[in-house]
Each structure stands twice: as structure tokens, then as C-alpha cells.
Amino acid sequence: MSNDTILSVEDIRETLKKMKEGVKQQPGLMKSTYRYLDAVSGYVERVANAKDEGAWVATHGTQQPLEILEAMDVRGVFNEFWGVVSDIARLESVPEAMSVSASLGTPGEVCSFFRNMDGLMHVGKWPRSDMFLYAASVCDNVKAFHTLGRRYGIPSFGLERSFLPYTGHAIEFWKNEYLRLIAFLEEQTGKKMDYDRLKDVVAKSYRLTELHLEIDRLVANVPCPLAPECFSATLVAIRCWPGTQYGIDFLTEVRDELQERVNNGVGAIENERFRVLWSTFTPFFDPKLMGFMQQKYGAVSVADMLSTWRVDENVQANWMLDPDDPLGNLAYRTVLAPGNCQYSTGVDVGTVLSGKCRRFKVDAAIFQNNWGCKTGAGYGPVIKDELMRQVKVPTLTLHSDILDHTFISRAEIEGQMDSFFEMVEASKTYQERRAVA
Amino acid sequence: MNALKALTEMQRLTSPFPESVAVKEWKATGRKVIGWFNPYIPEEIIHAAGMLPFEVTGDNEPVQMQGAEAHIYANSCSKVRTCWQMALDDKYSFLDGYVSTHMCDQDMRLYEVWSYYKKLPFMELIYAPRKRTEEAVQLYGTDLDRFRDRLSEYLICRIPDHRVANSIEVYNRGRELMMQLYELRKRDRPPVTGAEAVEVSKAAARMPRERFNELMEQLLDEIERSGREIKKARRLMLIGNDLHNTTQITALESADAVVVVDEMDVGIRRAWGQVDTTLPPIEALARYYLLGRPVDKHHWNSDGRLEFIGDMAEQYNVDGVVSQAVRFCTYLGWDKFDLKQQMQERGIPMLELDLEYGHPGGAQVQIRAEAFLEMLESHAAPAS
Numbered sequence: 144m145s146n147d148t149i150l151s152v153e154d155i156r157e158t159l160k161k162m163k164e165g166v167k168q169q170p171g172l173m174k175s176t177y178r179y180l181d182a183v184s185g186y187v188e189r190v191a192n193a194k195d196e197g198a199w200v201a202t203h204g205t206q207q208p209l210e211i212l213e214a215m216d217v218r219g220v221f222n223e224f225w226g227v228v229s230d231i232a233r234l235e236s237v238p239e240a241m242s243v244s245a246s247l248g249t250p251g252e253v254c255s256f257f258r259n260m261d262g263l264m265h266v267g268k269w270p271r272s273d274m275f276l277y278a279a280s281v282c283d284n285v286k287a288f289h290t291l292g293r294r295y296g297i298p299s300f301g302l303e304r305s306f307l308p309y310t311g312h313a314i315e316f317w318k319n320e321y322l323r324l325i326a327f328l329e330e331q332t333g334k335k336m337d338y339d340r341l342k343d344v345v346a347k348s349y350r351l352t353e354l355h356l357e358i359d360r361l362v363a364n365v366p367c368p369l370a371p372e373c374f375s376a377t378l379v380a381i382r383c384w385p386g387t388q389y390g391i392d393f394l395t396e397v398r399d400e401l402q403e404r405v406n407n408g409v410g411a412i413e414n415e416r417f418r419v420l421w422s423t424f425t426p427f428f429d430p431k432l433m434g435f436m437q438q439k440y441g442a443v444s445v446a447d448m449l450s451t452w453r454v455d456e457n458v459q460a461n462w463m464l465d466p467d468d469p470l471g472n473l474a475y476r477t478v479l480a481p482g483n484c485q486y487s488t489g490v491d492v493g494t495v496l497s498g499k500c501r502r503f504k505v506d507a508a509i510f511q512n513n514w515g516c517k518t519g520a521g522y523g524p525v526i527k528d529e530l531m532r533q534v535k536v537p538t539l540t541l542h543s544d545i546l547d548h549t550f551i552s553r554a555e556i557e558g559q560m561d562s563f564f565e566m567v568e569a570s571k572t573y574q575e576r577r578a579v580a
Numbered sequence: 581m582n583a584l585k586a587l588t589e590m591q592r593l594t595s596p597f598p599e600s601v602a603v604k605e606w607k608a609t610g611r612k613v614i615g616w617f618n619p620y621i622p623e624e625i626i627h628a629a630g631m632l633p634f635e636v637t638g639d640n641e642p643v644q645m646q647g648a649e650a651h652i653y654a655n656s657c658s659k660v661r662t663c664w665q666m667a668l669d670d671k672y673s674f675l676d677g678y679v680s681t682h683m684c685d686q687d688m689r690l691y692e693v694w695s696y697y698k699k700l701p702f703m704e705l706i707y708a709p710r711k712r713t714e715e716a717v718q719l720y721g722t723d724l725d726r727f728r729d730r731l732s733e734y735l736i737c738r739i740p741d742h743r744v745a746n747s748i749e750v751y752n753r754g755r756e757l758m759m760q761l762y763e764l765r766k767r768d769r770p771p772v773t774g775a776e777a778v779e780v781s782k783a784a785a786r787m788p789r790e791r792f793n794e795l796m797e798q799l800l801d802e803i804e805r806s807g808r809e810i811k812k813a814r815r816l817m818l819i820g821n822d823l824h825n826t827t828q829i830t831a832l833e834s835a836d837a838v839v840v841v842d843e844m845d846v847g848i849r850r851a852w853g854q855v856d857t858t859l860p861p862i863e864a865l866a867r868y869y870l871l872g873r874p875v876d877k878h879h880w881n882s883d884g885r886l887e888f889i890g891d892m893a894e895q896y897n898v899d900g901v902v903s904q905a906v907r908f909c910t911y912l913g914w915d916k917f918d919l920k921q922q923m924q925e926r927g928i929p930m931l932e933l934d935l936e937y938g939h940p941g942g943a944q945v946q947i948r949a950e951a952f953l954e955m956l957e958s959h960a961a962p963a964s
Binding site: 247248249250252253254257277279280282283284285286287288289290293294301303305306307312313316319323488489490512514515516517518519520521522523524525528542 | 650651652653654655656657660682684685686688689690692693696705707709710711715716718719722723878880881882883905907908910911913914915916917918920934
């Protein structure tokens with residue numbers, strides 16, 4: 144079997160560099176697009192250069208207190224991000240890596256973030272990793288970290304987090320898990336945690352949260368000032384650059400540009416017909432789909448679940464409870480944070496997203512039922528029903544695979560979207576909402 | 581082969597499924613039934629509340645999906661969808677409550693869908709830790725105490741320690757008796773088939789445990805007195821997801837083979853070990869349920885599970901292992917590669933079956949079982 148199509152770290156690095164240069168020539172994009180691609184490629188650079196720079200590398204999943212890694216000079220490889228960036232660089236790579244995974248006996252029904260990692264590890268194209276870090280109450284697939292760690296001789300550490308994290312004993316347990324994580328990292332790296340540095344990193348991370356929420360308020364404007372090419376800017380900052388000055392500078396630039404666009408009444412498109420919420424993730428498997436939706440339907444993506452802080456009118460993301468207790472702050476932060484807080488009940492997620500629908504003036508939602516995701520398969524219908532019950536927002540359910548573009552064709556999606564947006568436009572609720580606007 | 585009278589009585593009491601003779605008799609006295617879904621729910625706490633713990637499962641008849649997939653999409657475990665379909669069909673309308681754990685995403689989502697679309701008077705979710713550590717025992721123990729509190733509130737009566745301790749004694753006795761049956765299956769000619777053994781284990785979670793224990797004693801006595809033997813050439817071990825439709829096991833055993841041991845929650849894990857009666861009861865339960873039983877698929881570190889399978893295969897002197905996995909079981913999916921390697925290293929042949937939960941054992945299973953047995957024959961035959 145040829146593995147030529149499968150991207151190596153070097154391939155991704157080179158492709159992103161070219162893309163970054165390419166956007167300089169493209170007219171009509173947001174100014175922040177270059178900076179956004181810089182943040183994406185900078186993350187890959189950090190991973191690619193880690194060995195030469197004597198840094199440790201940890202491949203990890205969600206729910207991780209990344210600030211602890213930052214404070215200990217451990218560079219993260221977020222396995223989900225690696226799948227997404229592979230799709231950005233070359234769509235054919237992921238299906239090929241997953242076919243390698245299948246040849247090892249890994250069933251096709253498990254999550255493609257992990258099947259992609261499985262395949263890449265087998266062909267030696269996964270970033271060199273000194274350790275694996277993962278957490279419970281994320282999804283059952285995190286078991287793969289232990290399994291693959293054992294197979295390839297990579298030490299791993301799992302954080303236990305109760306599914307019900309807000310009780311006193313559960314949050315205390317979660318915080319203590321961080322102490323155990325730090326002990327593991329100290330053992331692996333031979334370095335001691337510098338708690339003063341951690342406080343500084345945590346403070347920077349909190350600033351990033353504030354910037355994220357400021358950007359959310361700007362994006363909620365009509366017309367929506369955020370264009371698809373920068374849609375994931377906040378998520379990239381929060382998930383790839385937490386606790387860093389780079390992350391703060393990046394989001395400051397994005398915020399300033401959005402403010403300018405709001406001041407000048409500049410929207411993602413001229414005629415905004417539908418404001419869309421992605422009630423799970425955005426279409427990673429088809430990076431151009433959001434642009435297509437804007438052009439064909441006037442449907443602007445204004446919000447998604449993945450870049451959502453667990454906030455509403457009553458709960459704010461003020462996770463900095465005590466500046467002198469960085470671990471306590473982080474324990475709270477990780478359960479509120481984007482990409483983490485959705486590991487909750489469907490009613491809770493539906494309620495948080497309903498609040499988002501109100502604030503972002505959403506007309507329609509799209510729920511991607513990711514083939515390998517049992518969480519989504521189990522709570523998608525509840526979220527759909529809650530969005531309708533609480534804010535009368537209808538949902539299109541797309542049965543897709545989060546990374547694999549061969550799972551559902553663009554033509555199939557287009558057919559479903561044609562009838563969905565037609566239905567939304569004809570609905571009484573939509574017409575009433577538009578009349579008010 | 582004569583039918584076992586005690587097993588026949590267990591099956592009479594637990595039929596029709598699920599609202600059986602035993603359930604109707606129980607409810608007729610005004611007492612409550614609490615459904616539970618996975619093996620991290622200590623039945624002892626429900627028992628101590630004077631309620632009947634009842635395991636929510638499918639059974640030997642396949643269930644037609646007619647609506648379940650509107651609430652739980654088809655790319656999820658068919659056991660979960662089967663149980664939800666049964667709830668939609670009002671098969672579980674006799675339940676007063678339902679309790680589950682976040683042992684896997686899908687168990688948790690079944691709980692949620694039930695709670696959202698068809699809420700019962702009592703509903704509770706407990707977190708089942710992935711680690712087997714002292715800290716995890718503390719976390720789980722606190723959740724179990726909270727479960728007892730919530731059940732006490734529902735009952736409007738405190739469930740005191742001494743009643744939990746008493747229930748532990750009852751369940752320990754049941755485990756002891758079930759383990760005796762497993763020991764008998766180590767014989768060259770085991771006294772029961774694999775399908776019968778699972779029927780016994782199913783009954784344990786579907787009827788009052790005191791009555792079950794009496795019938796277990798009768799069953800063991802009957803086996804000893806009758807000298808019952810299953811005469812089959814090959815000994816098999818069954819591992820993977822729970823098989824509540826025993827026609828699938830019967831299909832395997834229709835060839836010249838008998839299942840002598842398993843690794844299922846509905847099998848040996850239900851019989852394994854004893855709760856420590858010298859500890860405070862809730863702590864003892866937390867310790868037993870988390871640490872006292874063999875490592876299972878939901879633990880991150882599956883090394884112990886794979887070792888357990890290998891050890892049992894050797895202790896029960898099996899010729900081969902049948903590994904069955906229900907589609908969309910993420911945990912078993914990630915164990916596949918290492919399981920295969922472990923079995924190869926130990927020289928134990930393995931048949932892998934991908935099944936849909938609840939489907940009847942048909943020709944497909946039989947044909948594969950026959951081919952596997954032929955392979956075992958050639959494996960065992962001396963080189964000419």
C-alpha cells in the first residue's frame with residue numbers, strides 16, 4: 144500500500160507556508176486571515192521544531208489544562224487539530240490514513256480524529272511525541288491514547304473528570320488530578336513546575352477568554368462582520384495558544400478588525416439572508432462549505448458549539464476565582480471552555496446554544512451527526528428539540544464524518560440545504576424574526 | 581439432556597420479558613422496581629431500599645426499531661437503541677425509576693434520552709471512574725452516597741447502613757453460588773451449556789435476589805445429584821459485549837462445542853469476588869465495584885482485561901476464544917488490535933464476530949462457528 148498521499152509534518156508545514164503567502168495576493172479577505180494562518184502554521188512550526196529546540200512534546204485530547212503544559216515548556220499536539228489541519232492542507236490524506244488504520248483492525252465506527260492518528264502513527268507520520276495526555280468525560284475514544292501509547296512505547300497519563308463536574312467533591316477531585324498531572328510531567332521532563340510562571344500563564348489565558356467574549360459580542364452584530372476564512376480564529380487561539388502573548392496579540396488584531404467592520408457596517412456578505420449556528424462542529428471535512436453557503440443561500444455562519452464558552456445571561460466565564468490559586472482557576476476554566484463544555488447533557492448544551500441563538504440572532508442550526516461520535520448520536524435530537532422549544536430555531540441534521548470528505552458528497556449536502564433553507568425562509572418564525580430586524 | 585428444574589423455574593419467574601411473573605408479584609404488593617443499566621450500579625443499595633433492582637436489557641426476541649432512531653441516531657450501539665425502543669413500546673412502563681452510570685457515552689445518552697422524553701419518577705446518573713485507584717474509589721464512593729441520599733428522599737425514608745450491610749450479605753451469597761457454577765464448568769464435561777449459564781445470570785438481575793439464591797442452591801444440588809454432563813469435543817470462551825439473546829450462544833453451541841467460561845458483565849463479572857463486609861458498607865461497595873472485579877472494557881488501561889481473558893482461557897482449558905463485539909462499541913474497537921496480539925502470544929485461536937445486539941443466532945453465526953471448529957481441529961491434529 145502506498146502512503147504517498149498521507150501528509151507528514153513537513154508536508155503540512157510547507158503547505159501552510161504556501162497558503163499563508165497565497166492569501167496575501169487574494170483580494171476581499173479579512174485582513175486577519177494572514178494572522179489566522181500564521182497562528183495555524185505557527186502551531187505546526189512549534190511542533191515541527193520541538194526536537195531541534197530541545198522541547199518536550201505531548202500529544203493530547205480535549206479537557207487538558209494546556210496552561211500547565213505552557214508553563215512547563217511542553218508543546219502540545221492536539222490530535223483533533225492535527226486532523227483538521229490535515230484536511231486544510233490536503234483532503235485526501237485523512238481517508239488514506241484511515242484506510243491504514245482499518246488495515247490494523249481498528250473498526251471504522253470509531254472517531255476519525257483517532258483513526259487518522261492511528262494510521263499516521265503506523266506509517267510514522269505522526270509528530271514525534273514524548274507522552275500522551277487525555278481525560279475522561281470527553282468521549283470513549285480517549286482510550287485510544289492509552290492503547291496507542293502502549294503499542295508505541297509512549298508513556299501516557301489520563302485525567303479523571305466526573306461527568307458531573309460542578310459539585311464540590313468533583314471539582315476538588317478534578318483540581319487534584321492536575322497535581323497528579325504535574326507530578327507526571329515533572330517525572331517525564333525532569334523539570335519542576337514554576338508556580339509563579341504558571342500564575343502568569345493563567346493570567347494571560349484569562350485575558351484570552353476576555354478577548355474571545357469581546358469578539359463574540361462583535362460577531363453577534365447584524366450584519367455579521369466575521370467572514371468564513373477567519374471563522375475559527377477564536378478556537379485556534381483558545382485551543383492552540385492559551386496563556387501566551389502570541390495568542391493575546393492575535394485575538395487583539397482580530398477583535399480590532401471586527402470592531403472596524405462593525406463601525407463601518409461591513410458584513411461577511413452584502414445580503415445576509417440567514418444567520419446559521421453550527422450546533423456541533425463546523426464542516427472540517429469540507430473547508431469551503433461555509434463560503435459556498437454564503438454565496439448560494441446568503442447563509443452566514445455566525446456561531447458554533449465548539450467555540451462556545453459555557454455562558455448565558457446568568458453564568459459568565461469568570462473562571463479567575465482566585466489569582467493565587469492557578470490550579471483551582473484552571474479546574475473551573477476547563478469545564479467552561481470551548482470544546483470542553485459540550486460534554487454535558489443535551490439539555491444543558493441546548494440551553495447554552497439557545498442563549499447563543501438569542502444573542503447572535505440565529506435563524507437556523509445545522510447539526511452534524513459525526514459518524515464516529517456516540518455523544519453526538521445520543522444528544523443531537525435533544526439539542527435539536529431544545530433549540531426548537533426554547534428559541535424556535537429549526538435544525539438540519541447532516542449525517543457526516545468529521546474529517547472524511549468521502550463520507551458525504553457536496554452534492555448531497557447541497558440537496559439537503561436547498562430544501563432546508565427553503566423551509567426556513569417560508570416559516571412564520573423566520574418571517575417574524577426578519578420583520579423585527 | 582434433561583432440563584434443569586431450577587433453571588426452568590427461574591425462566592418461568594422471569595417470563596414474559598420484561599414484565600414477568602416475578603415483577604408482577606412484586607408490584608402486586610405495592611413495592612417499587614428500579615431499572616438499572618450497567619454494572620457500576622450497586623444493586624445492593626436499591627435492594628436495601630426495599631425495591632426490586634431490575635436490569636434493563638433486551639432478551640431472546642429481537643426488537644424492531646420503530647422510532648428509537650429518532651432520538652438516538654443509528655450510528656450508536658444497538659443495545660442502547662434496543663432498550664430505548666422497548667421503553668418507547670411501553671415494555672418498561674412498570675419501572676418506577678431508572679439509574680445508570682456514565683460507564684460509556686452511550687449508556688449516558690440512553691439515560692438522558694429516557695429522562696428527556698419519558699421521565700420516570702426517580703432517575704439518577706452516577707459517574708463510573710475509568711481509573712482503578714484509591715482516589716477514584718473516593719470519588720465513586722461519594723457519588724454512591726449521594727445516590728443513597730437521593731433514593732432515600734424518593735423513598736421518604738433513610739436507607740441506613742445496617743440495611744445496606746444486610747443487602748451486601750444477600751448479594752455476596754448470590755455471587756458465591758454463581759461462582760460455584762463457574763467452578764463446575766471447569767470440569768472436562770461441564771454440567772451446563774454456555775447459553776444455560778447466561779440464562780441463570782440474567783435471572784439474577786430480574787427477580788428478588790433471595791429467591792434467586794434459593795433457586796441457585798437447588799440448581800447446584802440438582803447438578804450434583806443428576807451427574808449432568810455436556811458432551812462436546814471443544815471448549816470455548818466467549819468475550820466482549822453482553823449477549824442477552826442466548827440464541828446466539830446456542831448457535832455457537834449447535835456445533836460440537838460448549839462455552840465453558842466468558843468475560844461478560846452478564847457472566848463471570850456478576851459472579852466474581854465478594855464485597856468486604858468489614859468495611860463501612862458504601863465504601864465497601866465502592867471498593868468492590870471499582871477494584872474488586874476483573875478489569876473491564878471501559879477502563880482506559882485494558883492490560884488487565886486482556887490478561888484476565890488469557891488467564892481464564894487457560895484456567896478453563898479452552899480450545900478457542902469467540903470475541904463478539906456489538907457495532908459502535910468504541911471500547912472494544914480500541915481493544916481489538918491488542919487482544920489479537922495477546923491471544924496470538926498465548927497461542928489461543930480466536931474467532932471475531934461483529935454482531936448487532938439482540939439479533940437471533942442464525943446461520944451466519946453457525947457457519948462461522950463450524951469453520952472455526954474445523955480450524956481448531958486442524959490446529960489440534962498432529963502433523964502427519
